[in-house]
Amino acid sequence: MSNPILQLKNASIFQGDSLVLSNINVEINKGDFVYLIGKTGTGKSSFMKTLYGDLPLTKGEGHIVDFKLNGLKEKEIPFLRRKLGVVFQDFKLLTDRTINDNLLFVLKATGWKDKQEMKTRIEEVLAKVGMSTKGFKFPHELSGGEQQRVAIARALLNNPELILADEPTGNLDPQTSIEVMEVLQDINKNGNTILMATHDYALLLKYPSKTLKCDENQVYEVVQRKG
Numbered sequence: 199m200s201n202p203i204l205q206l207k208n209a210s211i212f213q214g215d216s217l218v219l220s221n222i223n224v225e226i227n228k229g230d231f232v233y234l235i236g237k238t239g240t241g242k243s244s245f246m247k248t249l250y251g252d253l254p255l256t257k258g259e260g261h262i263v264d265f266k267l268n269g270l271k272e273k274e275i276p277f278l279r280r281k282l283g284v285v286f287q288d289f290k291l292l293t294d295r296t297i298n299d300n301l302l303f304v305l306k307a308t309g310w311k312d313k314q315e316m317k318t319r320i321e322e323v324l325a326k327v328g329m330s331t332k333g334f335k336f337p338h339e340l341s342g343g344e345q346q347r348v349a350i351a352r353a354l355l356n357n358p359e360l361i362l363a364d365e366p367t368g369n370l371d372p373q374t375s376i377e378v379m380e381v382l383q384d385i386n387k388n389g390n391t392i393l394m395a396t397h398d399y400a401l402l403l404k405y406p407s408k409t410l411k412c413d414e415n416q417v418y419e420v421v422q423r424k425g
């Protein structure tokens with residue numbers, strides 16, 4: 199097997215002084231689609247935050263894309279984030295500008311300069327999520343599902359090696375959740391690696407895949423029962 203995109207060895211995650219998850223041993227390989235499940239408050243978001251450098255890894259070892267999480271320096275965080283695509287439950291689009299301008303903002307912030315290249319890239323990622331015709335709209339003119347598609351398009355802009363999606367369907371109705379999930383599945387089939395935290399067991403049943411569970415301060419792989 200190739201080098202894992204994510205590897206945690208004997209890692210523990212803390213919020214302040216309190217231990218959230220201990221002794222985590224996890225590997226994610228290129229092309230995987232992995233769920234992270236667990237009851238509310240068991241540490242899914244803390245786990246995700248550690249991976250994108252929002253919460254320091256102070257105990258144990260972690261490697262993600264080309265970065266070491268233990269001892270990660272503040273100045274390395276923007277570079278780590280460029281290799282990750284992060285999708286949140288509440289979309290986090292900029293409300294004062296159109297979809298095209300939301301995407302342009304990210305490209306400019308990550309060093310893109312050529313206007314035509316930026317335009318082409320925006321068209322490409324919007325096409326991937328089925329939103330080609332909506333670039334001129336403002337976020338409030340879109341449904342929740344459409345906003346989440348745009349957020350996924352935004353995550354794809356810099357060809358991330360790993361997409362971290364924290365409850366991406368948490369604000370969506372069941373049908374819209376399935377539509378957004380189909381987008382994530384397509385992206386995964388095209389080679390993107392995805393780690394998705396979710397509460398939504400219906401999605402797990404419909405789209406079975408490797409599943410990690412947070413419970414009682416541990417993270418372990420769940421073997422899905424068939425039939």
Ligand SMILES: Nc1ncnc2c1ncn2[C@@H]1O[C@H](COP(=O)(O)OP(=O)(O)OP(=O)(O)O)[C@@H](O)[C@H]1O
Binds near residue numbers: 239245
């Ligand atoms: N910023 C913070 N400061 C202190 N404690 C926190 C902070 N964020 C979360 N916690 C605590 O860490 C634990 C794990 O929370 P976390 O948000 O990671 O869980 P979760 O599984 O993502 O929950 P949910 O499904 O509700 O989002 C909880 O006990 C929570 O109270």
